[in-house]
Amino acid sequence: MFLSPFRIQIRSFSTKPGPICALIKDKIEKSAIKPYHVELINESYKHNGYKRGRETHLQLIVVSHEFESVPLLERHRRVNELVKDIVHEHKIHALSLYTPNPSMWYRTYEKGLKLDEVYRTPPCLGGQVKELSEQTQRIEQEKMKQQEAQKTMET
Structure with missing residues (x-):
């Protein structure tokens, strides 16, 4: 061509x-x-x-x-x-x-x-970058809380 x-x-x-x-x-x-x-x-x-x-x-x-x-x-x-x-x-x-x-x-x-x-x-991603970042932080915080709760239950 x-x-x-x-x-x-x-x-x-x-x-x-x-x-x-x-x-x-x-x-x-x-x-x-x-x-x-x-x-x-x-x-x-x-x-x-x-x-x-x-x-x-x-x-x-x-x-x-x-x-x-x-x-x-x-x-x-x-x-x-x-x-x-x-x-x-x-x-x-x-x-x-x-x-x-x-x-x-x-x-x-x-x-x-x-x-x-x-x-x-x-x-x-347009304006969703901040939204995704906040969502990721919330998920990570939830995981940390669950891990701490699990450690507390084990002891």
């Missing part, structure tokens, strides 16, 4: 890409990164508190020749720098990046792997 230069794609599953995806796409298209392939996936529907039309959880795939011999962290910094104002202004909760150079991109497809098998966005 060959991708033509500057192929820009917005993929949609349960949520339609909206104006925020369009802003990000436009910003990257006009950047010095000179993308070979850009893909935005609105994954907001997978996350807690999803409301129709929201663009809060996005996966951004940017393939560029400019990324040859550039470490992963630096590639992510470059992309983040480009879109940071949009992310901040529109309160994007999560922006997952996949930034391969073209040779990495082709190797993925030569093996017959789909992107989802290679790079999956982790599940979002």
Whole structure:
């Protein structure tokens, strides 16, 4: 599967890409990164508190020749720098990046792997992290009480 230069794609599953995806796409298209392939996936529907039309959880795939011999962290910094104002202004909760150079991109497809098998966005806990932490503490406290009660009964 060959991708033509500057192929820009917005993929949609349960949520339609909206104006925020369009802003990000436009910003990257006009950047010095000179993308070979850009893909935005609105994954907001997978996350807690999803409301129709929201663009809060996005996966951004940017393939560029400019990324040859550039470490992963630096590639992510470059992309983040480009879109940071949009992310901040529109309160994007999560922006997952996949930034391969073209040779990495082709190797993925030569093996017959789909992107989802290679790079999956982790599940979002959203506001549940604190709740889960408190729940874990309560369970641990209960276990300690039970152990103490058991020791008391044994003596």
